[in-house]
Amino acid sequence: MPAPITVHVAGSERSVAEGTTYGELFEDQRGVLVARVDGELRDLHLAAHDGEAVEPVTAAEQDGLEVLRHSAAHVLAQAVQQVNPSARLGIGPPVRDGFYYDFDVETPFTPEDLKALEKTMQRIVNEGQTFRRREVSDQEAAAELAAEPYKIELIGLKGGAAEDAAEGASVEVGGSQLTIYDNVRKDGTVAWGDLCRGPHVPSTKVLGNAFKLMRSAAAYWRGSERNPQLQRIYGTAWPSKEELKAYLERLAEAERRDHRRLGAELDLFSFPEVLGAGLPVFHPKGGVVKREMEDYVRRRHIEEGFSYVGTPHISREELFYTSGHLPYYADGMFPPMDLDGQSYRLKAMNCPIHNLIYRSRGRSYRDLPLRLFEFGTVYRDEKSGVLSGLTRVRMITQDDSHSYVAKEDAPAEVGHLLEFVLSLLRDFGLEDYYLEISTRDDSKPEKFIGSDAQWEEATRVLEEVAVASGLELVPDPGGAAYYGPKISVQARDAIGRTWQMSTIQYDFNQPERFGLEYQAADGTRQQPVMIHAAKFGSIERFVGVLVEHYAGAFPPWLAPVQVLGIPVAEEFEPYLREVGERLAAEGVRFELDESDDRFPKKIRNASKSKVPFVLIAGEEDRSAGAVSFRYRDGSQKNGVPVEEAVQEVLGAIRAKTQV
RNA sequence: GCUGGCGUGGCGCAAUCGGUAGCGCACCUGUCUUGUAAACAGGUGGUUGGGGGUUCGAGUCCCCCCGCCAGCUCCA
Numbered sequence: 001m002p003a004p005i006t007v008h009v010a011g012s013e014r015s016v017a018e019g020t021t022y023g024e025l026f027e028d029q030r031g032v033l034v035a036r037v038d039g040e041l042r043d044l045h046l047a048a049h050d051g052e053a054v055e056p057v058t059a060a061e062q063d064g065l066e067v068l069r070h071s072a073a074h075v076l077a078q079a080v081q082q083v084n085p086s087a088r089l090g091i092g093p094p095v096r097d098g099f100y101y102d103f104d105v106e107t108p109f110t111p112e113d114l115k116a117l118e119k120t121m122q123r124i125v126n127e128g129q130t131f132r133r134r135e136v137s138d139q140e141a142a143a144e145l146a147a148e149p150y151k152i153e154l155i156g157l158k159g160g161a162a163e164d165a166a167e168g169a170s171v172e173v174g175g176s177q178l179t180i181y182d183n184v185r186k187d188g189t190v191a192w193g194d195l196c197r198g199p200h201v202p203s204t205k206v207l208g209n210a211f212k213l214m215r216s217a218a219a220y221w222r223g224s225e226r227n228p229q230l231q232r233i234y235g236t237a238w239p240s241k242e243e244l245k246a247y248l249e250r251l252a253e254a255e256r257r258d259h260r261r262l263g264a265e266l267d268l269f270s271f272p273e274v275l276g277a278g279l280p281v282f283h284p285k286g287g288v289v290k291r292e293m294e295d296y297v298r299r300r301h302i303e304e305g306f307s308y309v310g311t312p313h314i315s316r317e318e319l320f321y322t323s324g325h326l327p328y329y330a331d332g333m334f335p336p337m338d339l340d341g342q343s344y345r346l347k348a349m350n351c352p353i354h355n356l357i358y359r360s361r362g363r364s365y366r367d368l369p370l371r372l373f374e375f376g377t378v379y380r381d382e383k384s385g386v387l388s389g390l391t392r393v394r395m396i397t398q399d400d401s402h403s404y405v406a407k408e409d410a411p412a413e414v415g416h417l418l419e420f421v422l423s424l425l426r427d428f429g430l431e432d433y434y435l436e437i438s439t440r441d442d443s444k445p446e447k448f449i450g451s452d453a454q455w456e457e458a459t460r461v462l463e464e465v466a467v468a469s470g471l472e473l474v475p476d477p478g479g480a481a482y483y484g485p486k487i488s489v490q491a492r493d494a495i496g497r498t499w500q501m502s503t504i505q506y507d508f509n510q511p512e513r514f515g516l517e518y519q520a521a522d523g524t525r526q527q528p529v530m531i532h533a534a535k536f537g538s539i540e541r542f543v544g545v546l547v548e549h550y551a552g553a554f555p556p557w558l559a560p561v562q563v564l565g566i567p568v569a570e571e572f573e574p575y576l577r578e579v580g581e582r583l584a585a586e587g588v589r590f591e592l593d594e595s596d597d598r599f600p601k602k603i604r605n606a607s608k609s610k611v612p613f614v615l616i617a618g619e620e621d622r623s624a625g626a627v628s629f630r631y632r633d634g635s636q637k638n639g640v641p642v643e644e645a646v647q648e649v650l651g652a653i654r655a656k657t658q659v
Numbered sequence: 660g661c662u663g664g665c666g667u668g669g670c671g672c673a674a675u676c677g678g679u680a681g682c683g684c685a686c687c688u689g690u691c692u693u694g695u696a697a698a699c700a701g702g703u704g705g706u707u708g709g710g711g712g713u714u715c716g717a718g719u720c721c722c723c724c725c726g727c728c729a730g731c732u733c734c735a
Contacts, residue, residue: 108662215663215664215729216729217662217664217731218661218663219732220662223732225731229731230662231662231663234729260727264669271726273725273726276726277725332733380735383734385662385730385733386660386734387727480735481735482735500734532735566695568692568693570692570693599694601696601697603694604697606695606696616695620694634695636695
């Protein structure tokens with residue numbers, strides 16, 4: 001008779017026989033995947049010890065969900081090796097919405113392979129194999145995994161170095177004790193095993209039919225392009241079939257909102273192949289969105305004390321040696337073109353030219369802060385594989401400003417800029433964002449210029465302002481530009497994806513390199529600090545984000561066509577045209593549907609074009625001096641007097657509300 | 660840049676074993692047009708991304724280039 005032990009189960013004390021497993025403690029509860037024991041996750045098949053505090057963990061919480069997904073990755077690896085025993089294993093961690101596993105295989109996976117693997121996985125799942133934890137010494141592991149070179153490499157890195165070895169590697173060799181997880185069949189035979197920190201779900205059965213393999217792609221081993229590429233399979237796994245379906249529906253919704261698709265459907269912009277990759281053209285309708293946005297942003301800058309300037313798109317190369325972009329950033333710049341024996345470059349940044357404006361005459365402390373601003377289009381030689389719609393292009397129009405301030409005024413200027421940036425984002429309906437602070441990587445001094453003291457001060461100023469904003473702040477070590485640290489705003493769009501938008505950078509380097517100075521009140525010559533700020537980052541990217549955020553249904557003030565008139569029959573065209581002229585006189589973008597389509601077809605077209613206001617007129621409206629509204633949600637308001645209708649439209653445009 | 664997949668009228672797609680390119684929408688023309696998501700009929704439009712090769716014959720097979728997609732790496 002084993003001696004009883006005492007454990008604290010979910011807060012209450014229980015006395016159980018020694019050898020009782022965690023799983024047995026939760027026998028009467030459904031959906032428990034692992035136990036949290038004194039804060040650490042453990043497998044359910046392990047025995048509890050005296051005095052432990054034990055809590056059940058289900059897939060309803062993040063920890064449980066990650067265990068579920070990690071186990072799904074194991075089943076995938078088992079399936080791959082079952083089908084192809086020569087496949088070598090990389091790592092297989094859980095990730096956002098799912099998991100992946102990397103394999104070294106002779107030939108990459110095809111979509112058909114994925115289908116077949118999914119079936120193999122389903123068989124393993126249905127079999128209800130259990131995950132068994134087994135502690136091994138380094139030598140034992142090395143012997144057992146002799147055929148798995150990547151695992152062997154990880155064994156050598158176990159412990160603290162694991163997460164440095166590769167993102168996700170700690171799930172394989174997280175602690176100081178190596179463990180192997182065996183998948184055990186119902187008859188007790190071992191089906192498969194993998195080096196793994198664990199823990200795992202009790203049985204493959206838990207995965208049910210709520211998993212799916214999504215795609216395969218190459219990934220560099222341990223995240224370095226100097227290493228060989230492995231074949232990565234991405235999958236998704238959820239606690240239930242319903243949640244899997246909901247996830248797939250979210251993906252479908254994201255696809256419907258994709259700005260590349262909506263851009264073509266709504267005739268906003270295109271990427272003509274002859275132009276070359278990453279070079280968008282804006283069509284008239286996209287041009288309206290872009291111009292409305294630019295007009296507004298320009299006006300707000302002027303209100304906030306910025307001076308609008310203009311600069312060329314190319315410059316003699318020398319300028320970029322002065323600024324330091326060459327050679328620090330040579331790879332990202334287009335190659336030089338030769339003019340009369342001089343090398344010219346497309347500019348990749350506006351700041352050097354703004355510095356020339358600063359330097360164009362002597363400056364006094366009375367000129368400061370000097371705030372120069374423009375929509376500066378820069379060209380960057382982004383690698384072909386990273387280009388993507390409007391969000392990653394080679395032509396980037398920045399709403400770029402440079403504030404030249406006395407050093408002691410820099411904190412106030414940074415604060416002012418951040419506030420300004422956030423107010424602009426709110427005006428465009430983006431409410432959901434967080435800050436990221438990018439700092440120098442101390443281990444790579446060759447990538448950054450400036451003294452330690454300068455970096456410290458710059459970083460401190462940005463940090464203080466960022467913290468004072470009260471927003472969520474995420475560190476990004478090593479992400480700084482060579483000339484200084486930055487704060488960036490990462491905005492979430494309507495479906496939760498994040499994009500780097502605004503950036504604010506503190507720069508003590510360029511003022512020095514350009515010899516910028518001003519005369520202080522005491523007659524001495526001082527060097528200003530410059531603060532770079534891009535409010536929306538890239539106009540192109542921002543348009544793309546807006547399209548997705550609104551799913552193409554822009555608020556009236558941004559909508560390419562604000563009001564579309566649809567006559568019930570041809571006879572009412574003149575009447576509606578008059579209404580349209582009244583609206584146009586107020587600056588409203590009005591179009592009249594004069595096509596020879598019949599009425600219901602016109603309604604359908606209007607609906608597909610996502611115009612905010614459809615105005616309809618037939619005999620009833622005309623004789624009453626009224627019009628009828630049809631809104632985007634299909635609802636209607638009939639017999640609205642024309643003047644009232646005009647006011648409703650104008651009100652929505654001026655208030656920048658969504659309808 | 661790397662790995663894989665893909666490229667057929669403006670858009671979405673089809674074309675068997677390699678056999679001489681077809682459909683829907685859009686567009687044009689005509690007959691139409693009265694209340695909230697598709698009237699009817701006819702018609703125009705393609706060097707199948709570009710170039711080269713194999714073949715009696717290439718959208719289909721091979722090579723090079725361009726572009727697109729996914730992921731990796733990168734993103735001042």
